[in-house]
Amino acid sequence: MSLLLRHRFAVVLLDVQMPEMDGFETAQLMQEHESMANVPIIFVTAISKEEHYASRAAGIGAVDYIFKPINPDILRSKVRVYLDL
Numbered sequence: 001m002s003l004l005l006r007h008r009f010a011v012v013l014l015d016v017q018m019p020e021m022d023g024f025e026t027a028q029l030m031q032e033h034e035s036m037a038n039v040p041i042i043f044v045t046a047i048s049k050e051e052h053y054a055s056r057a058a059g060i061g062a063v064d065y066i067f068k069p070i071n072p073d074i075l076r077s078k079v080r081v082y083l084d085l
Contacts, residue, residue, distance in 0.1 A: 004030060009039050011082045013075075014062075016045040016053065027060045040082040042066060 004012070012030070016023040023043055030036040043057045046068035054065040064078055 004036055005033070008035070011040045011042065011079055013042050013044055013079075016043055016057075017047055024056060024060060027057070027062060031061055040064075040085070042078060042082075044068060044070065 014023040014026060018026070023045075027041050027043075030039065030041065040063040041057075041061065042064040043054075043062050044066055045053070049067055057065045063082060066075070066078070
């Protein structure tokens with residue numbers, strides 16, 4: 001989270017499963033800061049493939065929810081769309 005406070009980001013790839021603070025908590029904190037509230041968040045997961053996790057991510061404001069293993073071409077395409085917006 002400290003990097004998010006010190007730098008500006010155009011899009012954030014956020015892993016659902018992280019030590020200490022999960023991706024959902026991080027996204028909620030991001031939404032509370034005016035400078036990060038409109039940064040597109042793409043959640044990435046290898047574990048949380050159930051639909052209620054994707055719904056929870058959307059409820060927090062995530063723009064996408066993708067599963068590992070990640071196809072690099074698809075990821076680049078998605079990131080490019082959000083950067084162009």
